[in-house]
Amino acid sequence: MDTFEAPIHPFRRAWKSRSFLIGLCLASLILIAGFISLFWTPHAIDSLNVANRLQASSSQHWLGTDQYGRDILSMLMIGARTSIIVALIAVGIGLLFGVPLGLLAATKRGLVEEAVMRTNDLIFAFPAILSAILITALLGPGAVNAVIAIGIFNIPVFARVARGGALSLSGRDFLLAARLSGKSGLRITLEHVLPNIANLLIVQATIQLSLGILAEAGLSYLGLGPQPPLASWGRMLNEAQTMMAFAPQLALYPGLAIVVSVLGFNLLGDGLRDLLDPRLRRRIR
C-alpha cells in the first residue's frame, strides 16, 4: 500500500468528484457571503427598528425582517462570517497545538507519547457540550470563548491525526536517509513529515470546520456563543423558535444556513479525502 503518494496535482481530478464540486459550491457560497459582509450588507443590523418588524420578503428586504426589524439577509451574511471565523480559529487552535503535540508523540515515543496520548484521553473523557458550558461559565459567553471552547476539543483530534500520520511514515526509508544526511529530528519533521501529512491535516481541518460550525450553532443556541450586535445562526434559531407559527421564515433561514454550510464543508472534506487520501485510491488497485 502506498499511503503517501506522489503529489500529482489532485485538483485536476477534482472536477470529476461530485461531492467535491457540490461541497465547493456550497462552502464558497457561505464563505463569499461572509466575506462580503465584512464590507457591505444590504442593511445595517445594529440599528433596530421595531416598527419595521416581521416583514415578509420584499424588494427592500429580500428575506424579510426579524422581530426587531433587522434585515434577515444581512443577519445571515454576518452569521456566516461569525460561524466561519469561530470555526476557523478553533481549527487554527487545533492545528497550532495539536499537530506539534502529535508529532512530538510520534517522534519522541516513550514517556512523552504516553503523556500526550493520556492528555488526549483526558480531554476526550469530558463530555464536549458540558465542558463548553463550563468554559463559557468560567470565561463568560462570547465569540472568543466559543472559539476556545471549540478549539480545545480540536487539539486532541489533530494530535491524533498528526501522530497517526507520522507513525505510518515512521517505517519509511526516506526518513532513515534523511537521518543519514545528518539532519536533526526537528528538521526531518519539518522537511519530510509535515508536508507528507499535510493532506491528512487538510482533510481533517475541513471536517473539523464543519463540526465547528455545528458546535458554534449549538453553543449560540444555548446563548453561550457570540453576543449581539454580532449575528449568529444558532441564536437566530433560538430566538425564532417560539415565533415559528406566525413567522416560520425566521427559523427556516438560519436553519438552512447551518445545514448548507455544514453540508458544504463536509462534502468538501469528503471530496478532498477522496482526492488526497490514498487509502481510498488503494481500492482502485
Add this chain to the structure above:
Amino acid sequence: MFSYGVLRLLGLSLTLFAASIVVFVVLEVLPGDPAQVMLGISAQEDTLAALREQLGLNAPVLTRYVDWVLGMLQGDFGISYTYNVPVSELIAERAAVSLPLAAIALILSTAIAFPIGIMAARFRGKALDTGIMGLTQVGIALPNFWFAILLVYVFAITLRLLPSGGFPGWDQGVLNGLEALILPAIALALPQAAILARVMRSALIDVMSEDYIRTARAKGLSARVTLWRHGVRNALIPVLTILGLQFSFLVAGTVIIENVFYLPGLGRLIFQAITQRDLITVKSGVMVLVALVVLITFIVDLAYAAVDPRLRRGR
C-alpha cells in the same frame, strides 16, 4: 487478558484522577458565590456568611478536595446545595432518564444505520448508494436541536400523538416512560445514525477490498454470504469505536435535547447546577459522566478483543 485489563484499569483510574483535579480547579475559579445565588439579592452579609459556613465553603482548598475525592470513593458524592439532598440520589434519578434515553437512541441509530450502511456498501456507486449517502450527509448537517423542534411541532403540537416533552417517571408505567422518550430518542438517533451509516459503509467497503474476501469468494461463497460472514464482522471494528464515542456523547451531550423536551436528565442537571452554582453537584456530576465515558471506552476496548482475536493477549 486479565493483566491487560488490570493495566487498562490502572490507566483509566489515572485519567479519572487527573479529571478530578481539572474539575475541582475549574469550579474553584468559577465566578459566583453559591450562597448569594441561594439567598438572592436581599440577603445580608451575616446570613451569607452563615450559609457559607454551613456549606463548608470556608475550609481550605486542599481539605475540600481531599474530602470530596475520599467521599466519592466511598460513594458519598456530597449534598446538593440547592436541592439539599445527596447528590448521588439526584444523579441516580437523572441517570434513570438519561441512560435509557441514550440506550434507546443508540439502539435506534444502530437499527437504522446498519442496514442502510450495508446496503450502501453493497450497491456502491449505484443510485441507491448515492441516494443514501446524500441523505446521510444532510442528516449529519442537520443540527439536532432544530430537528427536535420540528419533531415536537409535527408529532406533539399538530398531530398530538406524543407528549411534547417531560418525563412522568418510571413508576407511572414503563409504557408511559417510553412514550415520553420516543421523540427525544429519535431526535438524538437520526443524526447519529447518519454518521454511523457512513462509518459502516466505508468500513465495509474497506473490508470488502481485503484479500481474504477474495479468498472467501474463491471458495465459492456468494457475494451476499461473503459480505455477511466475512465482511460485516470485520467492519465492526471501526464501527465499534464510533458506537462507543456515540454512547458517551449521547449520555453526556444531551443538554440541548433535554432542554427542548424538558427531560430531567443528567446533562440538564449539570447545566442547571452550573447556573445555580450548585458546585458540589456540578463536580460530582461531571465526574460521574467522565467515569461513564471512561468506562465505556474500556468496554469498547474489551469488545474489540471479542471481535478481533488479534487483540486477545496471553495466547
Add this chain to the structure above:
Amino acid sequence: HAKSALSLGIVLEPPHLDPTAGAAAAIDEVTYANVFEGLTRIGPNGEVLPALAKSWEISEDGLTYTFELQDGVTFHDGTPFSAEDVKFSLDRARAEDSTNAQKPLFAAISAVNVADEDTVQVTLSEPVGSFLFNLGWGDAVIVSKESAAGNKTNPIGTGPFKFDRWIKGQEISLDRYEGYWGTPVALEEASFKVIADPNAAFAAMMSGDVDAFPNFPAPETLIQFEADPRFKVAVGSTEGETILAMNNESGPLSNKLVRQAISHAVNKQALIDGAMFGRGTPIGSHFAPHHPAYEDLTGTYTFDPEKAKELLKEAGYAEGFTATLKLPPPQYARRGGELIRSDLQKVGINLEIVPLEWAQWLSEVFREKNYDFTIVSHTEPMDIGIYARDDYYFNYKNPAFDDIITQLNRETDEEKRYALMKQAQEMIAADAVNVFLFQLGKAGVWDANLQGLWVNSPIQANDITGVSWKN
C-alpha cells in the same frame, strides 16, 4: 364528572421547598398559600388578608400587634397548630444564624410573646408601616418546630394542599389535605411542571401537556393562544419594575445630565413592543402603576434622541462614550439589551453587551458593582426603599431621599404614607437614577375551562386554592 387535577407550568424549578430558607421565587410559586400559610396573606390584588391570624389589634403607638389565631388548624403531619408555632417561626426567622433570605422583614421585631394558646403578641422596636404586609410574605410563613428542619425536601405546612412527591427537574405534585381548617379546595391534586425553555413551554401548552401556565415565558406566542378558543390568556400586572440600572458612580454616568440624556434616548414603547411584544406598562419611576400611590411620571423623559444629544453635549460628552451593558439571563433583559444598545448607539453611546448568569450577575453587578448598565426587574412589592440603601448597586446617594424613606418607614397613616411615596417617586425620576422602562406584565395562559387563577401577581405565587374546573 368534573376534572379534579391540575397540571401547571412553572419556568424555574425551586431549589428546595422551604420558603423560609431561600430567595428563589419558585419556592413561593409552589408553596405559597397552597402548602404554607402565614399569619396574614396577600390577596389576588395585593391586599392584606387574614390567614392563620383570624384578626389582629394594633396598639396606638404602632409597636404592639396582637394576633388572634384560627382554631382547629393542624399541620399536614397531624400536629396541631398553636401560638407556640408562631413564636417559633418568627424567632427562627430573625435569629442570629437564620438563613432567611428576607431577614430585614423581621428586623424591627423586638419580641414575640405567647399570650395564650390562640393569641400571640408581637412587639416592634419602631413602627413599621407595612408590617402586616410583610407578614404576608412567603418568607414569614408559620412552620412547626418538629418539621421545620425537613421542610426543604418534605414541606409540612398548614395549607389546603400537602406535599406528595417531587421528581427533580421535572415536577412537584401536591395532594388535597383533607384535614384543612378552612374552606376545602376543589382540586384533588395539582402538579407543578418545570419547563424552562420558552419553546418547550409553548409546545407543552399547545399540546395540552399542561393545563395552565400562570407566568408564561414567551410573550411573542400569546397571539396564537388568544386566537385559539381552547385557551384563555390573562394579562395582568406584577410587582416587577423593569429598569435600565445605571451605576451612578461610574464615569460619565455620575453626571445627572448624562443619565437624563440616556432616559431620553431610550424608546420605551418600542422596547415594550420589541422585547415584550406589547406586554408591559410604561413607567416613569420605580413604582407599580396599580398601586394607589402611583404617580404617572412617564412624561418626564419622552423619547427624544435630539434632546438626548443636546444634554450629552451639555455634559461634555458630545462625542459619546463607550460602556458595558451587563445582562442577566431573563428574556426581557437579553432582548431589551439589544434594543437599548441600538437606541443608545444613535446618540453616540456604544454599549458592549456582556451576558451573565444569575450567579455572575449577583457577584459582579450586584455585589461588586462592577458595571455601567444592567437591565433587571425588581419584583419585590413596594421596594422603592432600595434607593435609600447604603451601598446598593445603583450607587445612588441622596440624603434627602434617605430622609423620605426613613419617614415613610415610621409613618403608619395611609394618607401621609402615600404623599411620601409620591415624593420619593418624583425625586428618583428627577435624578434619573435609572431609566425606568416598564412594569413587567404578567401573561397567564390556561385552559378556557379553568377558573380561579390569579390574573395579577402582587407577590410571586401561584395560589391555586380557589381554582376549579368548569363542568
Add this chain to the structure above:
Amino acid sequence: MAVFSAKNLSVSINGTPILKNVSFSLAKGEILGLVGESGSGKSMSALAAMQLLPDGATQDGSIRYKKHEIVGASERTMNEVRGRSISMVFQEPMTALNPTKTIGDQVSEGLLWHFKMTRQRALERTQKVLERVGLPFDNHMLDRYPHQLSGGQRQRVVIAMAIACKPRFLIADEPTTALDVTIQAQILALLKEIVRKDQMSLLLISHDLAVVADMADRVAIMKDGEIVEHGPTGQLFRTLSHPYSQQLVEASSHIPKARTRPLDPDAKPLLAVEGLVRTYPLPKRSVFEKRQYHTAVNTVSLRILPHESVGLVGESGCGKSTLARTVLGLEEPTKGHISFLGKNPFEVSHKEEKALKRGIQAVFQDPYGSFDPRHTIAKTVAEPLHLLRHEISETAKNGKVIAALEAVGLKPQDAHKYPHEFSGGQRQRIAIARALVTEPQLIVADEPVSALDVSIRAQILDLLADLRDRLGVAYLFISHDLSVVQAITDRVIVMNGGRIVEEGSTEQVFRHPKHPYTRMLVAAAPDLNASLKRRHKAEIKARTARQKS
C-alpha cells in the same frame, strides 16, 4: 482433453487493455508455469479464470472448465465452480486469511458450502486436509487464529483451503514470494506432491524463472498482457525464440563483470565491528513480569576492507537490517564496539561525526519508499550534502548532484522531476546517486534489488559493480537472495538467529558450505541453471526409459 483452457482472452479495466488475446490450456495433472515481470498480467489471468475480476473490468474471449464456458456464466454457476472445481492459492498468506475467524472455520467453510455435511464431519475432513499440507497434528490447530501461525504455516492453511474440496484445477498465484527460501522449497514440494497424487492441474504463477523451470511441465512467458512464448519447459528454455524471453532468462542469471580493481588484503579495515549486540525489549505480558529482551544481533564481529564488497545473507528476521542500522549509526549498539575509519561513531565530536557520516551512506530496499514523494530528485539527491552545509557553495552542491546523477547514468535534466516520474530501475539509480553524492567509502545496501524485476535487477547490479571499480566504494550488501549476493560480493557472511554462522570468500562459501544452516540455505535456493540441468537429465532418463521399453 484439457481440463481448463483460455482462448483469446482479453480483459480491459475501465477501457485500459490489460490482457490481450491470452490463450493457454492445461491437461489433467499438468503444471503450467506462467512467468513474467511485475504488471505483465499474470494475476489478472488468474482472476479471470476465477471470474473474480475487479469492478470495471470487461472481458472477451472464452474460458472453459472441462466442457463449461465460464465467461459470462451466471453467478450461481460460478459459485458452484469456485472452490469446488477451480481453486486458487493467493500470494500473501497473512492477508488472504480472515483475521477474525479460526483456521478450522475458514478451511471447513468451503466444505460446508459445497457439500451437504454436518459441521462435525466438515471439521474431521478439515483436520485431514491440514495434516495433508503438513500442519502438525494437534487439536488446537482448528481453533487457532491466523495471527497465531508462522508465515509458512499460514501459507499451508491457504493451500489447505484451496484443496479442501478436491478441485480439479488449482491456481497458485506467487504462492511463495512472501516466504523464506527454505520454506519456499517446502511449499513448492508440497504443491508438487499434491498435484501428483490428486492428478490435479496446476497453474503456477511466478516471477521467478528458476521456480517455474523446476516445477512446471510447460511454461508461458508473459509480457504486457500477452503471452510471448509458450511451450514444454525444457524445450522452451533451450530454444528461446522471442527476444523478450531471451532477455528475461539472461537477466535472471545475470552476473556482472568481475572486479578489476584488486583488493589489498593487508589494508587497514574501513569498518571493524567487534562483539556487537543489539537487543530489543519485548512487550510485557503482565505488569508484574520481569521485562524480557529479544537479541536481534548477538555478538557479531566483522570487518570490511577498503573497496571490498561483503555480502550478508540470512533468513527474514535473522538480524541483517538491525546490524545494518547499527553500522550506519542509526541505532546504538547494546554492547560491542564499532570503528569506522578508525573511530567509534558513537563517541566522536560533532565535527568528526559529520566526516564519518559522509564516509558511510546507504541504499535501501524499496526504491520508492526511500524518497520523499514531495521532493524533487535534485532535492533528494542533495540531501546528504546537508553534512557539508558550511563547507560548499550552492553551485558546488549542484555540481555534485549532477555528477552523482551522471555517475548512475541519469541525465541532469532529470533533477527537476519527482520520484513518481521514474521507473523502478531509475528510482533505484537515484537512490544510489544519493548515496554517492558525498563520495563515501562505504555503502550499506539493505536489500537494494529485492523489490525489482529481474531485468532491472541486472542493470542495477551492473551499475554497482561499475561504481565499485570506478570509484572504489566498498559495499556491505544485504540480501536474502543468494544468487544476487553471489554475483556481486567478494566475501559472504551468513547470519542465523542474530549470530554469524559462517564467513568466507563468496566462492568458497557457496561451493563448499560448511555450516549445516548454510548448506540448507544453498540447497533450498532456486537456481535456474541447476533446475534446467536437472530437468534435462530427467528428460534424457525418460527418453532412454521409453526407448528401452
